[in-house]
Amino acid sequence: MIHNSIAVSLEFGLQVKKYLEHFGLTEGDLSRLINSNTNKIQDILSGKTGIVLNSAEKISNVFGLRYFELGNPLFSIPLIEYLPEETQKFIEKRKVRGIPVINRNYSNDIAGNLDKIINESDVLHFPVTAEEIRLRLPKEIRDTIKASRITDLLKKSGRDKIVIQVDKRGKEFLFQLKEFALGKQPPDK
Structure with missing residues (x-):
């Protein structure tokens, strides 16, 4: 069965959202962890833009995974202690600071x-x-x-x-x- 690339991008974006929510991270946290910008992350999460394998791999590495593991909805979310150290630090900071209030203007x-x-x-x-x-x-x-x-x-x-x-x-x-x-x-x- 051949998947439409938009559907695959949207599916991957939903998986990333699931992981961010699970660990209490924001789009901004992810953008900093992969040295990107929040607009690109938002486009990936919404499925608005296709994702190249290198970007999928960078995002997956944040969670200590490969792109095909993160993209698999049946793959178990890893425990926090198995995440890369930098990701663990972001999670701890986010727990202390909470989710930022967005200035609508x-x-x-x-x-x-x-x-x-x-x-x-x-x-x-x-x-x-x-x-x-x-x-x-x-x-x-x-x-x-x-x-x-x-x-x-x-x-x-x-x-x-x-x-x-x-x-x-x-x-x-x-x-x-x-x-x-x-x-x-x-x-x-």
Whole structure:
């Protein structure tokens, strides 16, 4: 029997959710444990995106398993003492701290502050990286996000008409206001 890849992705996502709930971990905890971002984890958990074997293996390793073990609904959830040490530490921290309260305006704060940088500063008159933009955000926001979040927001409909990717510096993309990238001269400082 051939399984539809969406159904398989959704099934794997449900398995991961089951493990997170069992151990009291959050999507954010998992993203930190595999060095990813929460948006990607949310997409995997919802089945919104297909999962490649390397990612499935990374996630499974968090629970001391291989991808085919985690993906098997009949496979027993391991005891906490059999989990990798780093995962055990996250579980203990989560027990002490509890589940964080989500600020419902969190993404609006990021987007709103990014729009302020785009519209009210000269930062994007010249090519800059997402990291350089992130560093211009208020400390309470910049300390909670990665530059990849800025890149994602810059590529969203609306902003992508104002700010464009113009080049690369090493592995990082450079962004600039479209009007300046297309030849308008920035004002003298």
